[in-house]
Amino acid sequence: MIRFDSVAKRYPTGREGLAGVSFELAAGELAFVTGHSGAGKSTMLKLIGLLERATRGQVWVNGRNLNKLNARDVPYHRREVGMIFQDHRLLHDRTVFDNVALPLVVSGLGHQEIQRRVRAALDKVSLLGKERSFPIGLSGGEQQRVGIARALVSKPPVLLADEPTGNLDPELSREIMQLFLQFNQVGVTVLIATHDVALIERFGRRTIQLRDGRISHDTGARA
Amino acid sequence: MKRSRQRNREHAFRRHLNPLNWLLRHAQMSLSSLGRLAQNPLSTGMTAAVIGIAIALPAGLYLLVDNMRTLTGSWDGGSSISLFLQQSLSDAQADQVRDVIALRDDVAEARLISRQEALAEFRLRSGFGEALDLLEHNPLPAVILVKPARVASAPAATGRLADTLGRYREIDMVRVDLQWVRRLEAISRTLERGILVLAGMLAAAVLLIVGNTIRLEIQHRQPEIEVIKLVGGTDGFIRRPFLYEGLWYGLLGGLIALLLVMLGLALMQGPVQRLAGLYQSGFSLEMFRSGVFTAILLGSPLLGLAGAWLAVGRHLARIQPE
Ligand SMILES: Nc1ncnc2c1ncn2[C@@H]1O[C@H](COP(=O)(O)OP(=O)(O)OP(=O)(O)O)[C@@H](O)[C@H]1O
Ligand SMILES: [Mg+2]
Numbered sequence: 001m002i003r004f005d006s007v008a009k010r011y012p013t014g015r016e017g018l019a020g021v022s023f024e025l026a027a028g029e030l031a032f033v034t035g036h037s038g039a040g041k042s043t044m045l046k047l048i049g050l051l052e053r054a055t056r057g058q059v060w061v062n063g064r065n066l067n068k069l070n071a072r073d074v075p076y077h078r079r080e081v082g083m084i085f086q087d088h089r090l091l092h093d094r095t096v097f098d099n100v101a102l103p104l105v106v107s108g109l110g111h112q113e114i115q116r117r118v119r120a121a122l123d124k125v126s127l128l129g130k131e132r133s134f135p136i137g138l139s140g141g142e143q144q145r146v147g148i149a150r151a152l153v154s155k156p157p158v159l160l161a162d163e164p165t166g167n168l169d170p171e172l173s174r175e176i177m178q179l180f181l182q183f184n185q186v187g188v189t190v191l192i193a194t195h196d197v198a199l200i201e202r203f204g205r206r207t208i209q210l211r212d213g214r215i216s217h218d219t220g221a222r223a
Numbered sequence: 224m225k226r227s228r229q230r231n232r233e234h235a236f237r238r239h240l241n242p243l244n245w246l247l248r249h250a251q252m253s254l255s256s257l258g259r260l261a262q263n264p265l266s267t268g269m270t271a272a273v274i275g276i277a278i279a280l281p282a283g284l285y286l287l288v289d290n291m292r293t294l295t296g297s298w299d300g301g302s303s304i305s306l307f308l309q310q311s312l313s314d315a316q317a318d319q320v321r322d323v324i325a326l327r328d329d330v331a332e333a334r335l336i337s338r339q340e341a342l343a344e345f346r347l348r349s350g351f352g353e354a355l356d357l358l359e360h361n362p363l364p365a366v367i368l369v370k371p372a373r374v375a376s377a378p379a380a381t382g383r384l385a386d387t388l389g390r391y392r393e394i395d396m397v398r399v400d401l402q403w404v405r406r407l408e409a410i411s412r413t414l415e416r417g418i419l420v421l422a423g424m425l426a427a428a429v430l431l432i433v434g435n436t437i438r439l440e441i442q443h444r445q446p447e448i449e450v451i452k453l454v455g456g457t458d459g460f461i462r463r464p465f466l467y468e469g470l471w472y473g474l475l476g477g478l479i480a481l482l483l484v485m486l487g488l489a490l491m492q493g494p495v496q497r498l499a500g501l502y503q504s505g506f507s508l509e510m511f512r513s514g515v516f517t518a519i520l521l522g523s524p525l526l527g528l529a530g531a532w533l534a535v536g537r538h539l540a541r542i543q544p545e
Contacts, residue, residue, distance in 0.1 A: 049453075051544055072457075079455035091447055106456035108244055150454065 001027040001158060001189040002048060007057035008213075009043050017043030019213035020057070025191060027157070030184040031220060032200045033193040035210030041193035044210070045160045048191070049081050050074050062157055079107055082151030086163035088143045090135040096122070096146050097131040103154040121153040125179065141172040148179060152188075159183060161192045165199065173199055249463070256467035260475075267475070270436050274476025277429050278523055279483035281422035282515055286484065287491075288414045290509060291407075302376065304369040304385045307396040314338075317365045320393045324367060329375040329384050336366045364395060378405045426526060429476070433469050433530025441465060441538045449544040458539065465535045466528060473527020477519050484515075 002025040009017040018040045025031055033041045046052040047059050050066060059066040062080055069077055090099050100121055104114045122128045125145035135143050144164060151159060161180065165173035177199060184190045194200065200207055206220030260267040306324070308317050314337055325333040336344070341363040346352040375384045382399060389397040441448070451461055 046545075051453075075452070075455045075457040075460075077455075078453065083453060089450055089453065091450055102451065102456075103454040106451060106454055106460050108248060110244060154454075 001025055001029070001062060002191065003058075003060040004044075004047075005058040005060075007047065007054045007059055009040075009047060009052060010055045016040075016213050017052070018047070018054075021210075021213070021215055022057075023208060023215060023218060025189060027189055028184070028187050029206065029220075030180065030190040031192070031206040031208055032203075033191060033208045033210060034195065034197060034200060035216075037195075038212075039210040040213040041210055042162055043213075045083070045162050045191065045193055048158070048160055049083050050077055075106075079103065079154060080156050080158060082154070082156040082159045084144075084147050084151045084159070084161040084164050086166040088135070088147040090143060090146055090150075092135050094134070095131065096127065096133050096135065096138070099135065099146055100131075100149045100153050103150060107154065117153055118149075121149040124152070124182075125149045141168050141176070144168065144172075144176060145179075148176070152183060157187075157189060159188050159190045161190070163194055164192060165194065165196060174202075177203065252463050253467045253470075256464045257471050259464075260468060260471055267472075270432065270472060271475035271479055273432055274429050274472060274523070274527070275479025275483060277425040277432070278476060278480035278519060278526075279487070281418050281425055282480060282519055283484045283487050284418045284421070285415070286488065286509075286515055288411050288418060289515075291411055302371065302378075302381055303400050304371065304381065304388060305398045305400070306367040306369060306388055306391075306394050307398070308365045308367065309393055309395045310364055312365065312393055314365070316393065317367075320391065321367050324369060324388065324391075329372050329380075330369055331372040332368075332370040334368045336368065338363055338365045341366060378408070429473075429523075429526050430530040430533060433472050433527050434534040436472065437465050437469055437531045437534035438538055440468065441534065441542075445542055448539070448542050452542070453544045461539060462535050465539075466531050469527040469529075469531020469534075470524045471527070473524040473530075476527065477523025480519050480523065481516065484519075 004021050004023050007021045008019050011017055021040070021044065033044055035041055043052065047054055047066075048061055050069070054067065061077070064077070066077070091102075094102075097118055100118045101114050104117060109117075118131070119128065122131055125148055127142060127145055127149065130138065130142065130146075135146060138146065148161075148164070151161075159180070164180075165176055168176065173196065180190050180192060181203070207218070208215060208220075209217040308320065312320070317335055317337065321333050321335040324330055338361050342355065342361050345363060346355055369384075369388065371381045371384050375381055385397050385399045388394060448461055
């Protein structure tokens with residue numbers, strides 16, 4: 001589902017985000033990306049969501065070579081990749097419902113279909129009662145769950161999460177992780193970047209460890 | 224290489240909406256853009272008013288000049304050549320000359336004012352009636368008033384006609400009432416050109432006003448634009464509400480311009496009619512002439528759209544999510 005072929009990313013400032021990374025994540029797999037701050041975790045996710053483009057090597061997602069996608073195709077690619085951010089990236093002047101509905105609105109779904117799917121997504125993250133609230137009035141964990149609902153509402157085959165539990169307490173972190181496991185069980189390919197080694201160890205899933213832009217360890221690498 | 228391209232094509236994105244949904248979305252978006260403008264009635268109103276004034280100014284001036292041209296037009300048709308006949312001609316001969324001239328293709332009408340009629344009129348108008356009585360014989364010549372036909376109604380053609388008629392033996396002197404028609408036309412041409420230049424500059428101003436307003440709006444909504452890009456909104460989707468806003472600004476400005484022009488003309492109507500009265504003309508200013516009305520209604524939304532397009536093209540591309 002996701003494949004990196006000696007991918008390097010050098011930022012315009014000259015900093016290397018990634019320095020030659022190769023791995024493959026099969027459809028339906030769940031993996032963690034760890035590493036020190038500045039190791040390149042976010043860079044890796046940004047390359048998959050096409051927030052950045054690789055300067056060297058090739059990135060494949062869902063059977064497409066991202067290097068070959070032109071600017072016109074980028075939005076359609078992003079619809080297949082649900083993204084979750086540490087800072088949630090919610091719109092504060094819109095209700096929870098409208099925030100979650102956004103990916104469906106941009107892809108031009110009908111009104112009723114949007115209603116149905118947003119409700120279902122909010123139900124999954126146990127926020128059905130908050131659809132009329134504004135993000136400001138929600139706790140950090142609730143905001144994070146709104147972000148997750150937004151990433152999932154269009155049922156993308158790939159889900160990326162960058163520090164999804166960054167500033168949540170252990171209890172909430174576990175809950176959120178549980179959600180990711182659920183989605184993974186229904187076939188979504190999930191890639192989670194996190195510092196939280198304790199959390200990772202508890203789940204015993206594949207872990208890709210980055211150091212200075214290279215993979216230093218990959219528990220699930222195939223020969 | 225070849226295989227990879229093949230695979231990219233196999234996995235082509237589905238990008239087309241069904242047409243009904245697409246239409247519905249446009250309708251929704253145009254309304255929600257209008258709604259957003261309505262949320263800030265004061266700033267929206269001021270922007271629209273500036274646009275309105277910028278459009279009303281050249282439109283109103285153009286209407287004035289254009290109305291003035293109909294005035295010259297109507298006198299142009301009646302711009303006349305006066306042929307003063309030789310004193311020696313008898314009334315019967317004068318009548319014959321008139322008949323000959325009236326038959327010409329380039330003459331619409333030829334009216335003879337006999338010597339007696341000329342005298343009577345002079346007596347009536349000049350107030351020198353008694354002085355005239357002292358004269359033994361009528362000093363005034365007979366006059367044929369010629370109205371050129373349409374083919375000869377332009378100043379140059381009228382001049383040529385006058386030259387031709389002046390060569391008739393029976394005609395002593397020719398006078399063409401043309402000078403002022405020419406002047407008036409030259410003046411209105413100049414004014415028209417000036418208004419065109421003014422309109423061009425003010426249209427540019429409207430583009431800049433709308434462009435700048437939309438630019439601020441884009442800046443203001445940058446976080447929203449980023450998030451929409453993140454969840455897969457196309458450039459078209461992001462562009463649309465701003466373009467609609469430009470369109471609405473233009474339309475609102477156009478409506479205000481129409482009101483202003485109507486108001487301005489209404490205020491000028493009185494003095495203009497008094498002026499026209501001095502020239503024995505039932506002339507009055509007309510608003511719905513020469514497509515100005517339509518031009519404002521169609522042109523101003525387009526101008527707004529163009530301004531928004533400029534801003535959107537320049538500024539949206541710069542916003543990329545991180
Ligand atoms: N937009 C950018 N411009 C320039 N350099 C960047 C940019 N983003 C990241 N970098 C650099 O690339 C390297 C990798 O950054 P990245 O954000 O991927 O690290 P990270 O593993 O996510 O770190 P953290 O755990 O702190 O989030 C760092 O050296 C960083 O300074
Ligand atoms: Mg990071």
